[in-house]
Amino acid sequence: MHFLGDTYRPPFEEKSLLIPVSAGCSHNRCKFCNLYGETEFQVNPLEVIEEDINSVAKYRTLYKRVFLVGGDPFTLPFESLKFIAETINEKLPRIESIGCHASIMNVMAKTPEQLQELSELGFDGINIGLETGLDAVLDYMDKGYTSAEAKEALLNLNDARISYNLNLVTGLGGPELSMENADASAELLNEVQPKLVMVAPLHMEPGAELEKMEETGEFTQCTLGQIIDEQIRVLQRSELEDTIYFGMQSVNPIRTNGTLNADKEYLIKELEAGRSRFPEHQLNEPIRWFPPKVKLNATRTM
Numbered sequence: 577m578h579f580l581g582d583t584y585r586p587p588f589e590e591k592s593l594l595i596p597v598s599a600g601c602s603h604n605r606c607k608f609c610n611l612y613g614e615t616e617f618q619v620n621p622l623e624v625i626e627e628d629i630n631s632v633a634k635y636r637t638l639y640k641r642v643f644l645v646g647g648d649p650f651t652l653p654f655e656s657l658k659f660i661a662e663t664i665n666e667k668l669p670r671i672e673s674i675g676c677h678a679s680i681m682n683v684m685a686k687t688p689e690q691l692q693e694l695s696e697l698g699f700d701g702i703n704i705g706l707e708t709g710l711d712a713v714l715d716y717m718d719k720g721y722t723s724a725e726a727k728e729a730l731l732n733l734n735d736a737r738i739s740y741n742l743n744l745v746t747g748l749g750g751p752e753l754s755m756e757n758a759d760a761s762a763e764l765l766n767e768v769q770p771k772l773v774m775v776a777p778l779h780m781e782p783g784a785e786l787e788k789m790e791e792t793g794e795f796t797q798c799t800l801g802q803i804i805d806e807q808i809r810v811l812q813r814s815e816l817e818d819t820i821y822f823g824m825q826s827v828n829p830i831r832t833n834g835t836l837n838a839d840k841e842y843l844i845k846e847l848e849a850g851r852s853r854f855p856e857h858q859l860n861e862p863i864r865w866f867p868p869k870v871k872l873n874a875t876r877t878m
C-alpha cells in the first residue's frame with residue numbers, strides 16, 4: 577500500500593478498507609487548522625492506486641466499504657474518481673460503498689450529473705468539514721466558501737443521493753459570535769439534513785495561524801463553559817429528521833451521541849449535567865490541551 581503521509585480517518589470508518597489516494601489538503605489555508613502541517617498536497621498516480629486495489633483483490637477480503645485516504649480525495653477530477661470507483665467495483669465486487677474526506681469546494685467543482693454518476697458508482701457517506709454556517713466566521717477562517725455555496729453543494733449531494741457527514745466546530749467564532757455561530761450552523765443543518773453531524777470544540781492546534789492570532793490578541797478563545805453552551809444551543813435550534821449526532825471525539829469535553837431529533841432532549845440534558853460537574857474555574861478558562869497525533873501503521877490495514 578502506497579500511503580503518502582499522515583492518515584486521518586473518521587472514527588466510524590474503522591471497519592473500512594483504506595486505500596491511499598492523496599496526502600495533505602488541497603486547500604490548506606484554514607486559520608485554525610494545522611492538521612497536515614508542511615505536508616504539500618499530493619496525489620498517488622492512478623496506476624499506483626490501481627496497483628493497491630489489485631494487491632487487495634488477491635486476498636479474499638470481507639470488506640464492504642472502502643475509505644479513500646487523504647485530506648480531500650474528492651478534489652480529484654471527476655474522471656479520476658470515476659476510474660477509481662470503477663476499478664474498485666470490478667476488482668472488489670463485495671464493496672458496497674466508497675467514502676472519503678471532501679470539502680465543500682470539491683463538491684462545488686462537480687456538476688449535478690457527475691455527482692449522480694459518482695453516486696451510482698458507489699460514492700456515499702463522504703466526510704465534510706463544514707465547521708460553521710456563519711459567513712463571518714467562514715470568511716475570517718478562510719474556509720473558501722460561503723454558507724450559500726455550502727447549502728447549494730450539499731443540496732446537490734442530496735439530489736444525487738450521496739449521503740454525508742458534516743463536522744461542526746463550536747467556538748470557532750470566539751465569544752462574541754458564539755450564539756450566532758450556533759444559530760447559523762443549526763439553520764444550515766436544518767436546511768440540508770445531513771446523515772451525521774460530528775460536533776467538536778475548537779482546539780488550538782500547535783502551529784496553526786489562529787494560535788499566533790491568539791498570542792497577539794487578535795483572536796479570543798471561548799471558555800469551556802461557552803463551548804458547552806454553544807453546543808447546547810446547536811441542539812436546541814436543530815430540527816433534524818434522522819441525523820446521527822456524534823460528539824464522542826477525544827476533544828469533546830462531554831462525550832455524547834444519539835439521533836436527532838429523537839434524542840434531542842436527552843442530549844441537552846447530558847450536556848447540562850456534564851457542564852454542572854466541571855468546577856467554575858475550569859468553565860471560565862479556554863480548553864488548553866490537545867490530543868497527541870496518532871499515526872496509522874500502514875501495514876495494519878492489510
Ligand code: SF4
Nearest residue numbers: 601603604605606609
Ligand atoms: S480544516 Fe480541512 S479544508 Fe481546512 S485546511 Fe484543515 S484539512 Fe484543509
